[in-house]
Amino acid sequence: MKISTLDIYGYGKWVNQRFDLDDQLQLIFGQNEAGKSTLQSFIRSILFGFPSKHRRVNQINRYEPKLSEVYGGRILLKETSHGDIWVERTNRGLTLTDTKGHELEQLVLDQILSGLDENLFDSFYAFSLQNLQELSNVDAEKLGDYFLSIGTVGSDKFLSVAKYFEKDLGQLYKLKGKNPKLNQALLEFEELSQSIEKMKQNMAKYDDLFDQQQAEIDQIEALNQSIHDLEEKQRQLDQLMTRFDIYQKDLVAQRELEQLVFTKMDKDMPEKLEEAVRTKNDSQKTIQQMQERIHNLNNEMSTLTRLNWGKNHEDQRRQWSSDTAHIKKVDLRLEHVLERIQEQTNTMARLAREGQFYPEKVKKSSEFDREIEQGYEIQAAIDDFEGQKDSIQAERKVFLDQRKELQTYSVTVRQQHAKLESMRMNERAQLQQATNIRHYLIGALSIILGLAMGIYHLLNQTGANFRWIALILIGLGILSTAYVFFEHLKYKKKFHSSPAIEKMAELQRKERHYQDRSQELGQDINQREANLRSVEEELVRKRQEQQRWLVALGFYPTADAEIVLKSNPVKEYFQAETIRQQYEEERNDLNVEIAKWRKQIAPLLERFPLGDQSIKVLIHHVEETEVSIARQVERGKAMEERIRNAQDIIAQEKKHLQEQQEIIESIYQSTNSFDQVDFRQKVQANNQIQQLKEKRHLYSEQIRGYENEMSAIESKQSLINQYNKVQNELTLNKSRVQPHQYQRANIEVALNQLEQDGSYQVLQQKLEDKKAEIIKYVQEWSKKKIAVDLIYQTLRQGMDNPIPEMNKMANEIFSKLTYGRYDQIKLNKTGIKVKQFSDVLFSPHELSQGTLEQLYVALRLAFIVNASSMVSMPIIIDDAFVNFDEIRKASMYKVLETISQNHQVLFFTFDQMAADTLAIDSMINLDELIETNSTQEES
Structure with missing residues (x-):
């Protein structure tokens, strides 16, 4: 299997990025933070699944993208057992398709990986500086288990079962062991056999005591049975006494029911009457509250002194408000004009001071x-x-x-x-x-x-x-x-x-x-x-x-001529003077408007006089007076509206009061009640009748099946007499048991004295139990032993022992890497040793750091080559050779070139020597790729 294409939708820093890889040796070159680790994690995630989201110590980076909604991508696998396959894994799930677009089952990926999990992949196929020495505790047996765990889907589970059974076998039996269960059982069986031989001479006395013990046990059991029967009879009498009290209460309830009369009425009629009475009282209370409110509002309206004057001068008030708003703007403009006049005056003084000239001596000409x-x-x-x-x-x-x-x-x-x-x-x-x-x-x-x-x-x-x-x-x-x-x-x-x-x-x-x-x-x-x-x-x-x-010219002797010539402060001075004259004319016009306004608001000031006659105070007084009058007018309108609302509520409540009174009268007529007290007494009688019926129903449930017995009982005292009689018999029998228990205890003490080393019967029984235990352990050991042998025979069927061939290849690779200094690797059950050319054996901890890493590289490569018949995976190397000197790196790169002829190698590095030595045309430079992407984004 070889990886041909990486198509990343969104993973870490890579978004919508595609990488085409070489079938043999692919060098991926880049500095730190260039994205090398992201690409390696992407390959693992697509093949074996994304890292878990659960937080834990040393959380694995999931590389979730910041600039893409889709998390994941796909990989094109070539030369697999199912042809060329696209493996796509995103946050929506896993999808497998062939190159024609036909979807495949997800089991196909497990078949392609041939039982290889992520841990085994990291142990042999992924080279990094951190995991390079993870083979430090490996031995020949563990390597054999690694070979057995690949090649067949699910074989790692069979292998773990076999290891578990082997562990149980060691806990059950060892040839010369003492702690295993079967070894201990056999030793105890031998000790019991010897003890039985010694106990045979004490058997006569022991049998006599054993018979006496059995007789006492029989007597005690008989007395205990009698006690149990008496206790059962006592419980029955106690129940009859309890039920008899309930029977008496039922008779009393029956007599009370015969004295009461039931009045027929609807179930909700009491609640309906209560609701009508409560509503009637609420209506009366509301009418009274509304009448008091109307009285209070009329009194309050009589205290509003500005209300009538405000209503009579509504048109004038609107004109005054409009003119006052205008004068307010005029006043603001006047303030602004005065500030500008002062500002120009200050500017003129500043220009004269900074320009260092006398204004009265300088003339415009x-x-x-x-x-x-x-x-x-x-x-x-x-x-x-x-x-x-x-x-x-x-x-x-x-x-x-x-x-x-x-x-x-x-x-x-x-x-x-x-x-x-x-x-x-x-x-x-x-x-x-x-x-x-x-x-x-x-x-x-x-x-x-x-x-x-x-x-x-x-x-x-x-x-x-x-x-x-x-x-x-x-x-x-x-x-x-x-x-x-x-x-x-x-x-x-x-x-x-x-x-x-x-x-x-x-x-x-x-x-x-x-x-x-x-x-x-x-x-x-x-x-x-x-x-x-x-x-x-x-x-x-x-x-x-x-x-x-x-x-x-009119300047001070200390004036700066350069400033005079460049800025000409005299010219600016006369310009500021012209501007000040303009603002002074505008100030006079604004004062005329304010005088007219004072004349217009004279009637308002007569009704509401004010001592201070400044503009701002007058404006504030007019606004406050208008607000006060407007508030009183609005308040008067609101009071009138509230009075009308209160009158409407009184009318509605009177109508509602009449309706509730009609409902109350109809309830009294239907129940033949004189008033509310009479109606409530009838309701109470109905409730009492209902409660008594419920009590009688409950009592009948409790005494059901005992009616005949209850009627046959003369009185409760007769039950008490029977209960006391049974109690006395029970006490007598309990006192008879105690002597037999003492005698039994004495016999057991004598038996225990004879059984200090174990009685014959007891030891004989223990011997039989131990024999059954041994047979059980032997059967369990045999089953697990057969299961272990069957698992290993099944996994090894058709496969020769790969360890010798792997050892031979590891020797060749290690010799090339060390330039013949070490020529042999010895693998056995105790671990790993290497032999120097001088025939001296060294353990791994005795080697230098660089030689030790060369040893683990040789073992990994030999394992990959020998396991290629069962599974073929690309080799991923992440700058694993930074501890190598230049000579070691040169030998390592030669070995990689040889291995890459039959196995795909993905080499992630920032070592310039690797780029120069390997001289790969298809090198991927991540730094240049990032720079190109940044340039495209900016453009």
Whole structure:
């Protein structure tokens, strides 16, 4: 099975996204947060189901989309046992279809996965840094169970049953065990057999005591039976006594019924009468309340003093309200105009203050404009001098910076020259040491010694050997001296040809150049300073001329000419003055309107006078007076309406009162009652008759079946006498039981003394019980043993043991990954060991982190290859090799290329070495994909 296409509807950050995957090795490249983990979780969710919504510790991320309503997607599976299949899983459920659109049963997915669940998939097919070492406790037996759990749908359940039975077998019986149940039962059976042999000698006395015990038990049972019969008779008498009291109450109720007379009436007639009487009283109370309300309202209307005046002046009130509303706006406008007048006055004062001029000395005329033009000419000259000054200062600064830079270069050159001089001194010292005259000492001594020996030979005529020795010494001395001479020449030549000499000369030339250039720049700087002083003098003269011009124009001596020329505050001052005159004219017009309004509201002020005559107070007084009058008028209208409503209610209640009185009279006539008291007595008699009938019915239910016995009883005292007689017999029998119980207890004590090690019968019974228990355990053990063997034989039918082949392949992969350093993996029931090329065995905890992870990778890949005949799944790798060095990564990538020829590998990583080493053309770069999607969304 291979995954060909991922079609994501909405899962995490991926919405409406499609990925086409390579059949062999697919590299999915991206940084953290690029969506690699989301894609892996999407594959697991589609194949095995979405993570649960229930909250728990370490909650698995469900990657529910924020920007899509549909949760899930689909995967195209190729080369399955059912052909090419689309597996679609969303929040609406799971759907399987072939490429033609035909829907398949959901069982097909289980058949394709061949019993593989998500845990086993994560253990072998999903490689990540977190789960890479989950095989740390695996052994050969567990690997065999993994092989058995795949290949057939549901086989994992059979395997779990077999494991459960195997656990029970160990709890039932072990060959040399002591704790299992069957082992303990066999040991107890042996102990009981030995105890029975010892108890046979005490059997005679034990049998006699056992017979006595049985006789006492029979006697006690007989007395207990008699006691039980007496107690039953006592309970019957007690019930008769209780029922006899009920029988007497029934007779009393019968006599009371015979004395009462039943009046025929409807069932709801009492309630109807009560309702009519209550309604009648409510109507009378309502009529009285309405009459009191009408009286109170009339009194209250007489206190409203402004009501009549308001009704008589309705037209004038409307006109006053309209005019007052207009004057209110006029007053607001007047306030606004006064504020604007004050604002323009403040503006004029501010302009004069900020512009620093005297308003009375400045006049609006063409002469002022000509003076302004003269100011522009003076300011232009000042600006020109300012520009010259800035230009000269900039040039001077450039020359100063250049001279400073040359001085820095000169200091650097001198430092370098000093370093070279120090180096030359070191070289001279080394030359003196290398060309020391002492080096000639050996050669000179050899020559002197040879000449001495030669002279000695000539004088004494010694042998030829002595002559040759002298010649050899002279020759060696000459050669040594010549060698030292030429070596000294070589050192001197090297000293005189040192590059430091030329470098020092070059540095001296540079320093002279820097000094000459610095002198030239000094002259330029002095020239610029002289020019700067000249420009500053002209600038001072022009500023004095500009100050005289400002004073002549009417400004303060301290005024800013630039502000005067640019903003022209005088012009703004006269504009503000014009605006203020306009607002003052509008103020006069508004005051005229207010005076007319005062004349119109004179009648209102006569009726409702006011001391304060200010505009706002008058407006407020008129509005309040109008509101008060309007309220009293509305209140008068409301009172009149309430009086009419009260009169209507009185009429309705009188009519209703007459209707209720007719209903009451009709009830009295139908029951022949004189008044309400007589009617209630008849109702009470009917209720009493009904209650007595119900009591008699209840009593008859309780004494049913005992009527004849009740009538035969003379009195309750006779029942009490019978009850006391039975009670005495019961007490006597209970007292007879106690001695037999004491005797039985003594016999049991004697039996217990004989049964300290277990009586023969008891032990014999225990022995038989233990034998039955052993047979039961043997049958249970046999059944489970047969079931375990049948399960394993069924699962292993037609399948050879895959562990040796897997072990062989794991050896090959592990050897390639470690470059032959480890050549064998040993799998057994105790765990895993690896053998080094030096034949030394190592446990997993003794290996380095990188080698240990290589071991688990080799086991996983070998398992996948050997299980491919039963199930074929793609391998998902999530940056599982970050702990590998470059050599280990290179070997790992070679193995992946080999494995991918037969198995699909999905490699999620951000390792640039993987992209360069594997050189896959179909690499999916998630970073570029995200950037492309963002660009499309923005466009």
